[in-house]
Amino acid sequence: MGGTGYGGTYDPGPYREDAASVPPDAPSVPAQRRPEGTGGGGHRRGGPRRKQGRRQASRGRRFLKWTAIATAVGVLGTAGAAYGYYEYLASKIRKGERVSGKTNVAKPKADAQGDTAMNILILGSDTRNSPADVKLAGAADSQGARADVIMIAHLSADRSNMSVVSIPRDTRVDIPECTDPKTKQVYAPTNNIINASLGRGGPGCTLATVQNLTGVYIDHWLMIDFAGVVKMADVVGGVEVCVKNSVWDRPTAYIKHGGSGLKLTAGTHVIKDQQALQWLRTRDAFGSDAGRAKAQHMYMSSLIRTLRTQNLFGNPARLNHIATTAMSAFEVSDEIGTPKKLYDLGMQLKTVPSDRITMLTMPHMADPQAPNAHYLPAPEAATIWSLLRNDVAMKANGTATTTAPTTTAPTTAPAGPPARAASVIPVTVVNGTAGTDTGVATPGRAGGIAQTLHTAGFTQATASKQAAPSQGTTLVYPATRGAQGKSDAIAVAKALGIPVTGVKASTTAQAITVTIGADWKTGTDYGATLPKAGTVPDNADAMNGNDKGCMDVEPIYRWDG
Template sequence: MSAERTPESGIPGEPGTNGPRHRGKGHRRKPRSRRRKGLIVTAWTAAGIVALGGTGVGYLYFKLNGNLESVDIDQALGTDRPEKADDGSENILVLGSDTRAGGNKKLGGGTDDGSARSDTAMVVHVYKGHKKASVVSVPRDTLVERPECTDADGTVHDAASNVMFNSAYSTGGAACAVKTVESMSGLRMDHYLEVDFSGFQELIDELGGVEITTTEDISDPDSHLDLKAGTHTLDGEQALGLVRTRHGVGDGSDLGRIQLQQAFIKALVHQVKDIGVLTSPKKLVDLADTATKTVTTDSDLGSVNSLMAFASGLKGITPAKMNMVTMPVRYDPADANRVLVEETKAQQVWTALKNDRAIPGTATEGTAAGGAKGVVSAP
């Protein structure tokens, strides 16, 4: 099928995309009470901050390098994987982890056993030339076929049918999450980035907040979130509330929350590119220190030098060159809290990315959406 003949949601700024967003008027809210749960959602934002921090030498370099944690995905998964693309494009799996220990326990609640789950997953496809990207959110409540996988400790976990997508991470960690995504999509994940809750809040606060505009009131007592329609600069606690709310907008599902998360990511990327951190050496070091403590990477990105090189290749991707969609799904008629993959439409998404093409607009037409689109926009 010819890409030129297909209506495309594609990349912002190219044919078939939506028009410009308009900022509403409003006022800024004061910080609210501490959020119970939160979410890290962006890959290159944290990596970009690390790249800036990497301009230091000596002690700073070793300090940042010591902060990083990595997982050897290649060793855990072996050779039974999709082939790597040879066209210069890259695929990155980004997970927001809901760890039940340490600083995250306070944000995430739950048990004391230190277990974790992936609260959000995004497949980031960076196109050849690294000037634009498509981001595909995978709803955590999607029922999937989880393949047999081996975790980073060498433990083998049996395959399972009709289980929630986020069970892959809670069962076998990063390696199992990667294998499940590769099995679903047929795409090789070149890199893995995982970001935690507590680091997210700290990053937002150190950035001085993130500006978003709401087109309608958002009120969710469970999230301690109360935003009137208008423009707000959210601090870390408020940002956690926004990206975690399920009941304040749309149909109350995970799909509506994903739409808020996608809008927030664009606002966050805009904020990082516009913050001018190089004017303050202390701020630069603080941001780099927090960012390296916040992310877990695959072993190929497990050093400051590698992460710097990776981030440098993403600096040209502006919010206007990011196309964000949700993997095509439909509501499960047997359980309103679950969704099922729209196989034909989802395959359109994965095929487009495999061929380094824009995602066709037909792939997401008529699929379950959550009803929160346009509620939040970036500057």
Template sequence: MTNVEPMSGESSADSGIPELGGRTSARQAAARQGGRKGGRRWIRITAAALGLTLVAGCGAAYLYYQHLNGNIQSGSKNLSDAKGSKTAPNAAGQTPLNILLIGTDSRGSAANVALGGAADDAGRPGLADVQMLLHVSADRTNASMISIPRDTLVDIPTCHSEDGKTTYPATKHTMINEALPRGGPGCVLGTWVKLTGLDIDHYMMVDFAGVVSMADAVGGVPVCVNMNLYDRYQPGVGGTDLKLPKGTSYIKGEQALQWLRMRDAWGDDIGRTKAQHLYLSAMIRQLKKNGSLSDPGRLMSLAEAATKSLTVDKPIADIKKLYDLGSDLRSVPTERTTSLTVPVDTAPSDPDRLVLHKQDTDQIWKMLLADTPIDGKSLKGGDGASGGASAGPSPSGTTAAAPAREINKGSVAVTVQNASGATARATEIKDALIEAGFGKATAIGGGGSEESTVLTYGSGQSAQAQAIATALDLPADALKESGSSRTLSLVIGSDWTSGTSYPASGGASGSAKPAPNKLPKSVESTTADDDKSCMTVNPQGHIYTY
């Protein structure tokens, strides 16, 4: 038998190798027993160390989680008296998401003052210069980003401050960006509820510094201009000082903010919203392309950048809830994320201001309420987001028929009463009727409380009633013939608490008016997968090419 030598510096007993003859000495046995005890001791020490490491790691993760949560500012979702309609769940029990995205020019911090370039404005409340509604379909297969230009004149509802101590009365024909100082983002959301008739689930607001830091966190965002551009700043005139060469440039930091704020380079505020859509679409592509959402380092940078400048409504003021919300948004393909600006006209009262093209914007709101895809791709025979609404017949008995003959709208006397529970509804609908040509419409008190909206008309007034129903999109079952009064009576019920067009999901007996299945012809839209879009520079005023 060959002897086995112990390793250098080690006796046979210490090596754990039995002595020749197969017998184990007492010294060996003791050593082996001690080895087992020592092994168990090191296992315990290692386990304890690992446990401490895990606990420390969990503690650090928890502290970082709390740190991010502490960055987020939050407020009440809706600080107005406006109420919107919810979309009914689909067959799988899912409902759409409506999220209002707000960009503010607040100079409330040193960083924002430096970026805003107006230290004397540091104390004033910010204005909501960027506003767009993000609608995500119930099945999360498509989404749309819909902007209203900041110069658009709208009616802002009654709002109150976050602490409830200050009430801001309703205003008419006010620039939409002025809703923010009237209570905060909860009043901006309430203004959109009033305009659209939709229930809006959440809001997210970001300031100057947030735009800059998020652009840095994703490594820059590609944008394109069709010629060399220098938006030179001139005191008393404007300009952002952004300078870009013709073609595609990756912008980040202050350049990103300049791009989003720039107006004169495009000629008007509508051009600015298009540039904002191009930027956001490019950012979505960048996030998916460079793996920012799956790379821990980039994700932490994004989380820091976003939370430090983010204000949201209280129900989602938590990192986990925001992450879950982001997971919903990430599932939407870029080719089915559509951006558009609502149709607007020049305001009759001011050539520098805009007003909504009511008929076409109402068509968009109805599509959102019905969760009809804006791009039309999931509709059989759909040809995308072009063309007007279908002129096909409505189901019998569900909507008011068009008047059989022309009538003189100005001679139709109609009273409007509010029984909805919402404030100022009679006046709002009366104003809408007058705008539609019914000059004898009047708002009267009373009305009490009613569940259903009803238009009552007398014998021989069917054509007049149908004309009013067409103007307000009332369903046929909201019309009721009664008596011989020569004045029609419209009572607004709790089924219609906002907006000046009757909501598509309602109906006095549960019937629903079919929603349009295409965007109006006046709308131009793009999708987030379009990486060939290039902004057309308007070389006027203080815009210089080089």
């Protein structure tokens, strides 16, 4: 990815594994005053043994108090002495607007069980604004921050599985109009590599760009910079990685610039500090952007496994240290910008076993405009986005991580009133096959699906004259119609093969409305187009969260270590 190497080393400062290792600037907890005559000043009763017993009891009480405070902080309560520490953690959080670019991707409705999948955009920024970042990554960048790491973490609605999809930073995409939340500068839409979106309106612009590219609604974003990566790698005690050959990512006769500086012998290593950052930034030695994404996935999987083996609640001092470091290392979107909300988010992610986590890379191909430097999404990327939008489980090696949502019409009647006669149910069909405002729609698509509904008895189905580009196919009904409206909409869904889980209530719809997305450009059975659980394209380079593996190293970057 280029760069000028790293100057100096990063020293996070000493860390003591004891109950006194609360950050020095954390607010103190006021001591409890004891009643007159029970200790402290004045006349003391009892001999040395009694005095020693009181000291031991006092130490015990202090230990219990610190344990209680740490536990309270762990659950981020706001009562008693823990409140001051909660406020301290809150002061460490950096926040920003969730979205700062134009996007028409709507938040999906909850499924029949009232559950909703969650999508989190994880960004690694190459910002060099702080002294710590400049020290780690060379001179300040005049072009502004770029997104070196772009990942979508998808947590299923039933919280049973998670997928993490990397988008190569050099993928050329349409970046929408964005407004910088801080300077209020407006950036016109452009076609550029996706990592440039960060400097055109912050993480909220990258979020809008990713939503438009994928059709996947992104609930939150989290961003970490160079210094933050180093802090987190150090605070957990290092992360285990592996290379098949010795590696030294440095300038070569073929690529005379850049290189992360990573230098390891063949085998397994526990890396932290600057080495962790070097690992995450290594590209050429691992072959390509796809190789770098795979290395990042290995690192993330290993980090998750490491954290799960550490009993943080059994070590209050360590819990305090990790919590404080995490709060200061990340910048997050406004709506999750409190310690409690971040804790709740972490607890949801923690429920997913590592073998139910799939990490993969967006299928991509060379960009004809710059085949040696940039990418375009490959056709198979549409399958990945459909898996995410429809909350279908995926796992490496083509097997499902859990029971997938129903992808065909139900065979039993839903609860509630029966649907009315098909001939009296109005349906509007919208052509959204362009996918995005700059995409190409399939001509006559709305009319074709309206005719399919006519054949099924829905004679009041009409094709809308207005197109509404949508990456995914949707079916909504007026919320004011209640249970009857839902039953009627399900009847329409059955006629088109749309899953019952895809039927949503809408506060703006005037009639049952089917929007045909870019994922259904041909055919009359939508269910036949849906990917099945575990159908991850081969060129997505998927790996399971339990896979350790070792990275291949390009021959020119090997050394005799």
